[in-house]
Structure formats: C-alpha cells, structure tokens
Amino acid sequence: xxxxxxxxxxxxxxxxxxxxxxxxxxxxxxxxxxxxxxxxxxxxxxxxxxxxxxxxxxxxxxxxxxxxxxxxxxxxxxxxxxxxxxxxxxxxxxxxxxxxxxxxxxxxxxxxxxxxxxxxxxxxxxxxxxxxxxxxxxxxxxxxxxxxxxxxxxxxxxxxxxxxxxxxxxxxxxxxxxxxxxxxxxxxxxxxxxxxxxxxxxxxxxxxxxxxxxxxxxxxxxxxxxxxxxxxxxxxxxxxxxxxxxxxxxxxxxxxxxxxxxxxxxxxxxxxxxxxxxxxxxxxxxxxxxxxxxxxxxxxxxxxxxxxxxxxxxxxxxxxxxxxxxxxxxxxxxxxxx
Amino acid sequence: xxxxxxxxxxxxxxxxxxxxxxxxxxxxxxxxxxxxxxxxxxxxxxxxxxxxxxxxxxxxxxxxxxxxxxxxxxxxxx
Numbered sequence: 001x002x003x004x005x006x007x008x009x010x011x012x013x014x015x016x017x018x019x020x021x022x023x024x025x026x027x028x029x030x031x032x033x034x035x036x037x038x039x040x041x042x043x044x045x046x047x048x049x050x051x052x053x054x055x056x057x058x059x060x061x062x063x064x065x066x067x068x069x070x071x072x073x074x075x076x077x078x079x080x081x082x083x084x085x086x087x088x089x090x091x092x093x094x095x096x097x098x099x100x101x102x103x104x105x106x107x108x109x110x111x112x113x114x115x116x117x118x119x120x121x122x123x124x125x126x127x128x129x130x131x132x133x134x135x136x137x138x139x140x141x142x143x144x145x146x147x148x149x150x151x152x153x154x155x156x157x158x159x160x161x162x163x164x165x166x167x168x169x170x171x172x173x174x175x176x177x178x179x180x181x182x183x184x185x186x187x188x189x190x191x192x193x194x195x196x197x198x199x200x201x202x203x204x205x206x207x208x209x210x211x212x213x214x215x216x217x218x219x220x221x222x223x224x225x226x227x228x229x230x231x232x233x234x235x236x237x238x239x240x241x242x243x244x245x246x247x248x249x250x251x252x253x254x255x256x257x258x259x260x261x262x263x264x265x266x267x268x269x270x271x272x273x274x275x276x277x278x279x280x281x282x283x284x285x286x287x288x289x290x291x292x293x294x295x296x297x298x299x300x301x302x303x304x305x306x307x308x309x310x311x312x313x314x315x316x317x318x319x320x321x322x323x324x325x326x327x328x329x330x331x332x333x334x335x336x337x338x
Numbered sequence: 339x340x341x342x343x344x345x346x347x348x349x350x351x352x353x354x355x356x357x358x359x360x361x362x363x364x365x366x367x368x369x370x371x372x373x374x375x376x377x378x379x380x381x382x383x384x385x386x387x388x389x390x391x392x393x394x395x396x397x398x399x400x401x402x403x404x405x406x407x408x409x410x411x412x413x414x415x416x
Contacts, residue, residue: 091389093378
C-alpha cells in the first residue's frame with residue numbers, strides 16, 4: 001500500500017534530481033522524501049479519523065471516570081486516558097488542579113501527565129509506519145508502564161505532602177468529601193454531536209496538530225535521513241559495543257537537555273536502531289527527550305515544591321533506565337526481526 | 339461594560355484569545371475590559387480544566403480553545 005511513496009521518492013531522487021542510489025546523498029534524500037511524504041499523508045488521514053471518534057470526549061468526563069474507579073485501577077485509567085486524550089502541555093496546570101481538587105490522588109494525576117507526552121496518535125502512527133506493529137505495541141506498553149509505576153511510587157512516598165499549600169488544601173477537602181459520600185460522582189453525559197459538528201472538530205484538530213508538528217516531522221526525518229545515509233550500518237554496535245550497561249544511563253542523560261516531542265524523535269529512533277544502537281538504549285533516549293522536559297517542570301513549579309519536583313524527576317529518570325536495561329536484556333527474542 | 343477574564347497559565351493561545359476579544363469588541367464599538375488571569379489558584383476556583391478559557395462577568399462561558407469570531411460576538415451582544 002505504501003509502495004507509492006517509494007516510487008515517488010525513486011522518481012524524484014533518481015530521475016528528476018539525477019542522483020545515484022549508491023551515493024550517501026542519494027540514499028539520504030531518498031529516505032527523506034519517502035518518509036516525509038508517507039508520514040504526512042498518514043498523519044492527515046489518521047488525525048482526522050481519530051478526532052471524529054473522540055469529539056465527544058472531554059476532560060470533565062475523563063475525570064469522573066477516573067474518580068469512580070478503585071485506586072489501583074485508577075493508575076491504569078489515568079495513564080490510559082493520558083494516552084488518548086488530546087491535550088496541550090500548556091493545559092498541564094489547570095488539568096492538574098482540576099484532578100487534584102476533585103480528590104484524585106497525586107500519583108494517578110501524574111500517571112496521566114507522564115504518559116500524555118509519550119503516547120499519542122501521532123507517535124503511534126509514526127512508529128507503526130517506520131518500525132512495525134511489534135515495536136509500536138512494546139512502545140505503548142512501556143509508555144503506560146512508566147506512567148503507572150511512576151504514579152504508584154509517588155503515592156507510596158506520599159508525594160502530596162509537598163504540593164503547594166493551596167493545592168494540598170483543595171485535595172484534602174475533596175478527599176474528605178469523597179469519603180463521606182462516595183456514590184456522589186456522576187459521569188456527565190456525552191454531548192450529542194451531529195456529524196457536521198464532529199467534522200468541524202476534526203478539521204480544527206487536524207489544522208491545529210499538523211500546524212504544530214510539521215516542522216518536527218521535517219527536522220526528525222531530516223536527522224534520521226542524515227544518519228541513514230552518512231553513518232555506516234552497525235556503526236553504534238561496532239563503536240559503542242552492543243548493550244554495555246552504562247550506555248543506558250548515558251542515553252538518558254544525553255536526552256535530557258534535548259527537548260522535543262515524540263514526532264521529532266521517532267524518525268531518529270528508527271535510524272539509531274538500524275545503525276546498531278540497542279533497542280532499550282534507544283527507547284531510554286527517546287523517553288528522556290520526550291517526557292522529561294524542562295519547560296514542563298517549570299510549569300509544574302507553580303503547584304509543587306522543589307522537593308516534590310526533584311522526586312518526580314528522579315523517579316522518571318530511574319524508570320527510563322530500568323526500561324532501557326530490561327528491554328536490552330529481553331530484546332534479542334522480542335525483536336528478532338531487527 | 340462587560341468584564342472578560344481570559345483564564346490560562348500564559349501560553350500563546352491565551353494571549354491570542356485576549357487579543358481577539360479586544361479586536362472584536364473594537365469592531366463592534368462595545369466597551370469591554372479584558373483581564374488575563376494566570377494565577378493557578380484562581381483558575382482552579384473557576385473549575386476550568388482546559389485553557390484558554392473565557393469568563394464573562396465571573397461566569398465561565400468557554401474553555402479549551404481559542405473562541406471563534408461568532409462566539410465572541412455572541413458574548414458581546416447579549
């Protein structure tokens with residue numbers, strides 16, 4: 001089905017520009033054209049379709065779903081909704097306070113916020129088209145696990161003690177109320193939308209998301225293409241060794257100062273894996289780039305003390321490293337295709 | 339005079355929202371006061387979860403996106 005993009009790239013690179021497939025420049029440009037056209041096409045189609053389906057999902061409903069669940073189930077729901085809810089990072093604070101003031105435990109709210117940047121439809125589409133379904137599935141499981149486990153640890157450490165005062169008070173008040181009458185929560189009804197309204201919503205979403213990420217796609221695929229053409233196959237495996245334990249923390253720290261969203265990192269991931277960087281190390285790098293971003297932490301400073309922020313930061317980094325090590329250990333039989 | 343509050347923690351969309359309310363008000367010749375509310379505690383009091391949100395005279399009328407032209411006209415006219 002996607003052959004058309006290969007043919008298009010063949011024609012543009014080899015016929016129109018007259019480049020040879022044997023040169024580094026030729027391979028890079030071919031890779032760039034094939035992947036950008038394919039990804040942008042898939043994004044436009046899929047974002048629209050998914051937006052049609054979720055036009056009636058809003059945060060108020062998500063919140064009451066989570067409130068109704070038992071605490072342990074809450075972590076899964078928190079993380080799961082983080083993955084599917086359309087959500088801009090500039091809404092982190094109102095969302096955080098909306099959840100907290102409804103008495104949802106800090107760990108569950110953070111499970112939502114941890115998973116949200118890692119998994120979204122754009123990331124899934126790109127992974128699927130570049131790395132196949134097996135890898136995509138592993139990525140989703142890992143992304144959710146990072147959120148769920150991170151949230152649980154945070155609650156086990158009673159992180160809510162170090163919320164800013166006004167947030168802590170709102171949380172306690174709601175928690176007391178919830179205990180006195182737990183059956184009080186109702187899920188607001190889904191707004192009934194006509195197809196025209198859904199279409200309008202999907203069109204706006206499409207415009208907004210594509211407008212925001214197209215640069216990242218070009219940059220990401222551009223970097224991936226350069227790696228693809230100019231770094232010899234298996235360069236990483238030959239020069240960094242295959243899966244030394246320290247390569248994982250090194251990748252996590254290398255990813256920290258880089259701030260990107262999943263869209264920009266995924267094309268680079270593909271090239272890194274092809275060039276022999278172990279899968280776990282690559283994933284650790286990706287998660288660190290995407291999920292631990294300084295702008296996000298600066299925002300959370302408005303509702304959290306430094307102590308809590310540091311805790312969250314350390315938990316995240318530790319999670320990424322564990323992910324890297326575990327995947328490196330089990331990847332030989334998990335991704336035998338690579 | 340109508341009192342508009344644009345709720346949001348300071349992202350670009352919130353600025354755009356405030357600007358478009360002022361612009362539409364000017365077009366219609368309606369006197370308005372537009373205030374940007376960035377204090378998270380206040381936003382929480384309004385129980386708004388997605389920003390930018392708009393409150394007219396202390397009541398939330400919109401949240402989660404930049405309001406379109408027709409909507410703003412609606413708030414100004416009523």
